[in-house]
Amino acid sequence: MNGIIYKVDASGSAGANVIVNAGLLTTAKGDLTTAYNAARDRVPVPTGPFLNPGAGNIGGLNLVPGLYKFTSGASIAGSDVTLTGGPDDVWIFQIATDLIVEAGVNRAVILAGGAQARNVFWQVGTSATLGTYSSFKGTILADQSITLDVGSTMEGRALAFAGQVAFAGTGGNLPLAGKAINPTPANGATGQVITVNTSWQNGGGATNYAVYFGTNPIPGLAEFKTNQTALSFAPGTLSYSNTYYWRIDSRNAGGINEGDVWSFTTANEASRGTLQFNTTTNSVLENSASLTVTVTRLSGSFGAASVNYATSNGTATAGLGFDYTAASGVLNWTNGETASKTFVITLLDDPIYEGNETFTVVITNASGARLGIPVLKTVTIIENDTPSEIVAPSIQIIVPTTNTTYTSLTNRLNLGGTAADNIGVTQVTLRNSRDVAVYTAAGTINWTLTGFPLFQGTNLVTAIAYDASGNSATDTVTVVYAGDANYDDVLRSGNIVQEIVFPDNLTPGETVTVQWKVLSYVPIQSRIYGGIAGGWFFYQNGVYQGMTVSAWNLNGRPANLYAFECAWVVPQKSGDFDIWFNVAQMDGDQFMIPVIPDGVDSRMDPTYPKLIQRTILAGGNGANPVSDPDTWDSANIFETIAQHKERSAVTIIEMTMPDNLPQGSPVTCEWKVQSYIDVEAQLLVLNLATSNLWTTASASLVGTPVQSTFYFKDRTTGVKYYAKESTFRATFIVPPQAGTQQLYFRSRDSANPLSAWMAENLAADVDPRPVQENGMYGRLIERTINP
């Protein structure tokens, strides 16, 4: 027997599947009383053929659905009884005393025409006996006892009040549940939203449901979604103009009752309508408080819809003290709503004559509707101030020279000069083509700027004077600074990403703020780019936001931590994708990929030390990602092949380095690197405590470099350049300093003795001993020197 036996207290029979639960039994008995009385007292009282059919023996009869009454006992003998009716028809037998099914002759209750055992009820006034080898259908509600003799089977339930249910049969099944009914959407419904949820009602007796859903008119295993108890199922976002078929199979302990196949059709996509501005332009007076912008929904209103809006600077500038307040947000429409939506942009009036200025407003990322035309609106702020004067100021750089060129011996320059204007100079600013930042001079008519930074090479310094009307003028001086012999070295020495703020689990189409900081000895520009297998990628320039000095210092030159930020539109393609960070000197187009040390990004990087990963959730429309047009359209944004080869860095891919090193003894280390050029290598042993160098050991090349399977391809010619794998060996004397020390590997172009040494990168998991955080992540290993 399968199942559980419940008993009132511990005095009952024992066994693995015997559970004491008096409360459950009390409830069951109460339910049985209710059912018994309902069957016994059902009216009207049967008459004619429904009263005592067959004089009490219904064997050989074929009974239609209905209420039958027996004033004494009932039996099924001499022949089988047949109950003929539909799957929803009901038979109730009211039996005053016993029910006896004939023994020994395979006597049976036969269901015909779709009749269901779950719809047959036998109310028995005393006891029921199912004779040997009989086959019975329906629910017996007996006042006394029920006996199922040897070999008998039953599809139904045997429920007794006072006596026992004695089972000696060969098997039994609960009746099947009724089919699920009343589907929503209704069968054959059309014009459904693509986010429709399906629901149904219990057809009777079902405890859970198997849900099939798909576009196959005959749902099969491929369309099976889930088994569930809930009476609703959300199929997710569907396609437009598509017919979907679904089936709910009702399940209970008796088995599975396969449901009918229902269908519905989703709405035509065009019925969602389009979202667009009502005009391509707006004009507004500068002294207006605000501008209300209208977005319309045309050619359909089916389903909810939304669209993002945002302002973008043109000649007009957003922000305090400027022309307008930046605005962005989301406009929402409900299903069937056709009314236009508006948002307000606050205008800022200034007393300065600037002429008419413009900014743009765009709507993007439409959801539930398509974008129409126009989606870009140009707003013209009409100048309300009098053009009091249009005379540009004059400006002249006097200090350090009035000439157009100057040679500086220091990396800090004091500048000074004069400026004049008929209504007065309001501000003088200076910028260096080599620097990321702009400086404001002290003074106006006679202005000075102390400590203006210079960098190795040619610095184009521009001084700009502004007057109260917004007129401006410039003067320039080219300053050559040759005193920084190490500039090229630090330029090549790579950079490290120190902080990353990059959200994860991204929603397609949303705009997120991405922040990162890069440690560098020289001012840099930076960008992100990323992609996914299958052919899409994006570029996005970072906007410089500020810098702070770091603890790192190279011969007096402090390294700075440069902060970048960008607003990035999440691609409409779901999946994991990789992101790299690029840096380049300010006036250069030679971008390098900085190392992202372990721990800088919170997300696990399985293999690569120069990228991070993020995930875009499902739900995008598949459109290609949005790249920063300034970056995408740039020509020659990458280095020459030769530059790439030289500067692409060297990565250690294998290493053999012992630990617990004995002081004063020679130790040999071997490591294998990958590089695009032939390199020579060194191993350096550092003293962690004193920040000094213990020793430098030149490495010898072991064997001949072999070709790696890694390559890069010239985008113009298609030529592939394969990396090389070289093995180096170096021996050094273990320093006389016990404790943890660090080892550092570097290499340079072996064909060019004037080239710079560069730190070799350590690929993930190459060295088994984790490096403690000390700032030089991914570039060194640690070992212990024994006392």
Add this chain to the structure above:
Amino acid sequence: MNSRQNIKPKPVLWLGLSAALAVSIFLVSNRNRETDSPAPVPVQAQAVQSTAGQALSAKTDHPESRKPAAIPPEEFIPVILKPADAEAETRGYEMPFAGTNKVSGKTTAAELHEKLTAAAMDGNIRDIAMFMNSGDPAGEIEAVRLLARIGGGEALAAALGKLLTVPADSPDYNKFINAFADCRSAAVAEWLTGFLGRTKTEDVRQRVIAILAALHGTEVVDCLAASLASPIDKMHAKDCAELLARASDPEQAAILRNLIETGKTTEIQTSAARGLAHVGSSAACTALLETASSTEDIAPVCRAALATVGSSYGQEVLIRAAVNPAVPSAVRIAAAEALANQPSQRTQTVLANLEQAAGDPVLQAAIHQTLQTIEQSGTPPQSRGTAGIAGINGELWF
């Protein structure tokens, strides 16, 4: 503009989340009394379908080697083909090569990631949750992250259960929490905020604070502001105010600004202003500059908050405000004071010249004081052992 939608679990899942968390918290509360071994994490048995799992894809080619969708797949033909490397992929000019792990002999991060990815593709929460007790911190953290991505009551309950039971003194404690930070669930934020006021266990309270402080997105700000408007008790109010003031996600700048302007109480407005200062992004600083320049009663509070900005992401915005004569003097002073928190030659040069340029003696005095503060508090950049490395060729000593 962030267009994320609030994701609320269905009631039935939410009940599951509450129930599972109740068990977890019981375990936390009883952990010290029973054993030092890690408490079991409650996991629901039912598997769920995961669309997120389908998102997990193969590794990416370096984009420089082809244009988007225009370059057909290439045939890889190495001149010397080494079988061991036959599966290697092109990663680009720079060489972030894969490690071989021939030395350590243990399970590599890549292998671990591969296993977890397989579990995530199946969307099997139980399989993923099993990794949370694998004993390998990297795998456990990754499992928490994957559950946060899958979302829904069951997955989030399993992940939260882990966060509430991992030892707080574990070196990886914050990594676990950060892995959960992008779950973006309004229901989780709401439950945690409410639970923060109900719990009487100090250890649990601290854990909940740590999780709330790490959660990204606007949902948590909404919940904290709502709780601050009607706190359960004084401690709850204090916690919510402090958490609001510790906002750090740049995506929260807009909603914090909105709270300054529409917050129901001064306490909410003040906490929001402090939160903006703590975020410190360009947008956050712009918002603070504008609210600090207003004529509203809250303006002085915003100016005070502005002066505490410490993030360099707002530095250029602060510099532009400090040197802009059109900005109110009190706001310029606050901006200049904030620059003292971001010592660099850049800020010192700007402030030194601004001191000369400012016509307002009050502003000049404030800048002078700021420069003195920088000089007194700022330790000069420390040499970190360049003596042997940088002497000749000077590669970076990071």
